[in-house]
Every structure is written in C-alpha cells, then in structure tokens.
Amino acid sequence: MIVPDTVPRGTGQPLKGSLKILSRLRGARGALGFAVAALLWIATFAYAGGQGAGATLSTALAFAAFGVIVGTGQMLVIASGSGNFDLSIPSVMTLAAYISMGLMHGQDYRLAGGFAVALAVGAVAGALNFLAIAALRLPPMIATLAWSFVFQSLAMNLGGEATIKPPALLSEFTVFRLGGVQVMPLFVMAMTAVMAVVVKRTVFGRHLLAIGQSERGARLAGIHVTRVRLYSYMLCGIAAAVAGFLLSGFTGGAALNMGDTYMMESVAVVVLGGASVAGGEANPIGIWGAALFFNLLAILLNTFGLDAGVRLLLTGIMVVLIVAVAPRTAGD
C-alpha cells in the first residue's frame, strides 16, 4: 500500500531533476584538474617543438608526488568539517626530516629506523595539533599555526641552518627507475588508491565524511566525533612527515625552508581536486590531477622564461578561474 505523499508532484520533480544532474557532475571538478593538466602537458611540448614530452611528464610526476602526499593528509583534515585546516604541514615536514636525517647520520642500515621515527614525529605533531583544538578550543588555523612555530624552532635548534644529508639509499630510492619508469610516484599512486578505498569503503572513511557534513548529526548517529577527527589530524601529520622524509632524499637533505611551498599547495590541490572546504567530501584521485596541473604549469611557465613573481601571479589566476568555472556540489 502506498500512502499519498504530501509533497505535490509539480514542485518535487524539477528539484529531483536538478539534484540528479548535480550528482552526475560530482567529481567533475576533480576531472577538470586532469584535463587542464593534460592540456598544459601538450602545450609544453608543443612549445618545445615536440621535444621532451616524456621528460616533462616524469619531472612533473616526481614533484607532484610530494604535493599529493601532503594534499592527501590535508584532504582528511578538511573533510572532517568546516574550518578544519592543518597549517603546520611545512613545519612538520621540516621537523620530521631533521630528526630522522639527524638520527640516520647518512647511514643506509638505519633507514628503516629513521623512517619509523619520522612517522612517529608526524603522528605526535598531528595529535598535538588536535589537542590544542579540542582541549583549548582554539580555531584549527590558529592552533596549527601556533604549533608550526614550535615545530619550526625545534627543527632550528636541532639542525640549525645546515642541511642534513640523507642516506645514499634514500636518495637513490626517490629517483630510482625501473625500465624507465620512476618508482617513487608509483608508490604514491598506490597510496592514493588505498586512500580512495579507505574513504569510500571503511568505517573510518564513512565516519570522517559524516562528521564533516554535520557534527551534531554524527554525534546523534553514535559516531565518536572527537576520535575520528583526532585520527584525521594524526594521519595528516604522518603524511607531512613522509613527504618531508622523501623530499630530503630527493633534494639532497633536510633544509629549514624545505616545506615552504606546501602550505598553499596542500590546500589548493584538495580544493582543485574536487572536494569542498565545507567538509564532508574527499576525492583522493582528483588530488593527482590538481598536483600535476600545478607542476606542469610551473614547468611551462619556466620554459617561457618568466620570472618567479609572474609565475606565482599566473598560478593564482588559474586556480581562481578553475574553482570558479567548475560545477559546485551540494556541499558548497
């Protein structure tokens, strides 16, 4: 038996129609990142007269990998609810790199231990961030910014201005190629695939997206909001630490300013990747598109021979345009 609905058919239908279109377009903003990245790639080697397409792509992939790692961490934090950002990513990268490189002394046999220490540093940093937010009721931006000063000065006291050399094995890993294919980005792609499954198919992932949409609703659905958000900040700290660890190997050592560009980039790739800053959405695969876009754009503008100021300006304009043009999802 079907009891007649009180919602008149006439008003219900157009709404349902437009919602259907919206749901079909969801994730389209993520795909846009890939599309623009592909265009940039073609433009780059067209400008270079058809030369160096492979080299351009492999450079972009290697640099994008770091952006993807921190972006994925930031994605978890942003997804956990409106207003949640981790601005301590650059300093956690630096601190984890300094501590682990310092402990390894450039010796290959200590690599596993050093990596474990880096992970621990990231987890503790993330927990401290969340502690300040939850216990002191600080806005996330303020809390993570405040901690980032602490982390940065710790790194400064540990290593000073010097660059600490990585073990040779680590450096080799970050640039290792198997049959001409770089291995490190493949590892990061595997991480992305795992994260895509985590947000869609695990209890943690669903709970994370639920608290991001409605904290009160999640509480009443029996979800342990505090614990889920703590995990998201800890995972973000771990992601920053991994990025710092690998970047030390890639660039030849831990340096104080090594994470500087990643504060902006980590947020930008999440948004360009198709998630809403209002929370409740996560699109790990879209982050790759966005990160490739950023790095290909940088390469293209470099080949034009533009100086840094103009490059940044054009990057900013492109980001604004893409976010404005892309279709909005229900969370916006």
Add this chain to the structure above:
Amino acid sequence: MVPGDLIAMDSIRKAFGAVHALAGVDFHVDRGEVVGLIGHNGAGKSTLMNVLFGTTQRDSGRFHIAGREIAGAFTPHQAHEAGIRCVFQELSLCENLDVVENTRILHRSLQGIGWRRRARRLIADQLDAIFPGHGIALKARIADLPIGARQMVEIARAFTVTDAPLRCVILDEPTSSLGHEATRQFLAFVRQAAGQGVAAIVISHRLDEILNVCDRVVVMVDGRVVAQQRSEGLTRPDLVAMMGSIEVPRAVAKARDGSHDQTRDRVIDAPGRDAHDLPIHLAPGEIIGFAGLDGHGQRERMRALFHAGLKASRDRHRPAVAYVAGDRQTEGVFRIWSIADNLTIGTLPSLCRGPLISAAASRSLVEGWMARMKVKTDSADRPILSLSGGNQQKVLFARALASDARTVFLDDPMRGVDVGTKVEVYRLIRAEAAQGRSFVWYATELDELTNCDRIYVFREGRAVEHLEGTDIRQDRILAASFGGMVNA
C-alpha cells in the same frame, strides 16, 4: 464588531503551508481590559499576537483597532502608531546598546539636542513606576544586565509614551525571568494601567498569574478559540479543563500483558536530579513518552540518557542506543549523501567483511528497509535531499531501527510529517516494541502520546508527573504541564 471594542479581530485565518495556525479566530479586547490568552504549544497564540502586532500578515479576516479598519498589510510601525506595544518572550532589546539608547529605538520623536536626557528621564520614570527600587544602571549595556533586569527594561519600555498613544500591551510570558517581588510589582502595575484605560493581553503558562491579573480568559486549541470566560470565580483546574475541552480521539488503551518485571532487566534506570524530579526507568519492549510544554527539559534529558547509553555500551562500535532527531536538517540527514549512505551510517561495523564495508551486505540491508518503510523513490542511490520531509524521516527511522540498539530515542520525530507517514511509523514502532525494543519518545503533540505505555510530564526541567495506562489523558497531562492541581 461590538462598538467600543479597542481591538476586534474577526474570522482571522493564517496557514503556514498545510498547517492552519489560525483557523478562523474571533478575538476582542475592550478598552482597559486585561485578557489572558492560554493554550498548549502550537495552539496559535503567538501567531495571533504576531498578526495583531504586524509581524505576520493574516491570510483573511477583518481587523479593527480603536474603531478604524485595518485593510491590507499591517506593519509593526503601524501597530506602534495605533497604540499597540509588545513585550517579547525572547526580548527585543539590542544587547550592544544601553538602556537609554534602547528606549530611543522605540520612540522616533526622541531626537535632536538633548534626546539622551529626555529618553533617560522617560525610561527612568517608567522603571520607577513599575518596579520601585529596581536598581538598574541606565548606562549599562543590555548585554551586561542580568536576564531579570533585561526583562524589566523590556516591560518598562513598552509602557513609555511619547507621541503615539498607548492603548494595549501584548505581554508574552512577561514574568518568565522576573523574581517574586518584581512579578508582584508588575502584576499590580498591569491592573493600575488597566484602571487608566490601557488594555493588556497576557500570555502565560503560569495560570495563577492569569487568574490574578486578568478580567477575562481566552483559551485557544488547534488554531481556534474554544472558550472564553470572565476570570472571576475560575480556578486553575477550570482553566486546565478548558484547554483540554476538545477531545482528540484516543487510541484504545493497549492491553499490555504486564509481564515486564518492573525492576529486573531495565534498560534505563536513571535517578532524578533532586527530590522533585522523578526517576526514569524503562523496561525492554516498553514505550515511554516525555510530555509537557516544549522546552521544559525533555530534550536535554533525552540527550543525557542517550549519551549515558553510548558511554555504557560495551562495544563502542555497536552502541546499545540510537537517536532519531526531529530537527532533520541540522541533526538528522547527511546532506551530500545518498539515501543508502544515510541509512547505513549507524550500522557500518556489522556490514564489514574484513576491514571493508561489503557492498552486497549494504545493498540487502538498504533494500530491506526501503521496502519495509515504504520509502518512495526509484533508487536508494539518489540524494537524500531528493526525498520529501516525511520520506527523509522514514530513512532516519530506518537508520535507528536497522542498528543493534536496544533503546531508541525519538526526539519529536514527527514534526512536519504527513498523517499517512505518521500512521505507518506508529505501527512500526509498536511492532518493534513487541519484539523487545524500548523507546523513549518526546512528543509535542498530545495525541502522539497515546502510543506510549507510560508518560513522564516535564515542567521547568524536571519530570514532575508519571502517568500510566488509562491515566494517560489530556487533562492529566495538561494539569501537570501547567502545574495545576491533579484530581483524577
């Protein structure tokens, strides 16, 4: 209209969507008359006053003030010009301004050089007249005043006069934050003002005050005036009886087998906060109701019991309690998600095969509940917001009932839900209870409570009355809600 009436409202109607807030109300106030307006939540008192004050427009009906017909739209400014003032329950003072500045807001004529001095004199005199010895600093910002003082300022300001006449003051729960002495002063002043020809309309749940100060009592039920009478000789039980005078057809009391052991196996056994607060207990398979006027602590108690239940759950991932929120948009649905995702969020751990949620298990759970709840949609993958409110509520019910929870809390879940859905859900709740599930049900509509085995009536944050079986009657609930005498 009777000539000489100050306010004459005839056949006033107002509908919000399908809800008839005012279904043809006749309401008259004489010069210098004090009228008490009483009724349960949602009876239409506030809507009627909003129409009178111009903050809501009537759909139809004739409306005269002081013999002049009000045709078409009516604004609060026109109401002020016509001599009508309003003291709002949620005070209307600007918190960032001081007492004198708030007085100026009401009176446009207080301008030019020296307005502050004149406004100060005006409000100071009025405060002294109503609340002698009030001790309120006129330079204080409203935000810095205690709530009682704010209410005094709001009242005194409503009685100040400059260029517009003062004919009638609407007082909506005026004494809710006043102390004992201030209440006495205020009621005396209302009588004194009435002697000088200023009428008043008093809305209050404190029936003693109504009987004390009013010449006449008007009772509203379901958007209609059902009774009005001179208050002389009336008693509190009379008023309560008048409010319950429309008989809502009551479901035949269910024959309960009484096999519940009253103390063993209780799923809830919570002591009251103090000696005046009844302990609350709940046996498996029982449905208990929280009744009383809206906002008297029912929801807070439900939340406290729910969170205590969460904490006590042995397996944190399979809590023994579930909650169905009535405020769907902010506490119920997850807006970005599909119907299926919204339905399964409370049950995820039991849908897991290994570390991952099984798509097949989710689908079979969702399809089962969609069929059982008769959710009207062609696919559970559609966005939750594509459903009507009633169907969204069904999904929220399914979320709670699909879980392992032994106790389900219903937080006024039928708000804005159509009758057909209500009947279906009532049936489902009873079926679930028959299988041993327990329910705690906060309902603001009296007839919903007839689905309950037992009822706790709340007043001022406490469970003050416990009704069972055939004692669950409107008059008993109303009497306890309003603090009237209970003579069964």
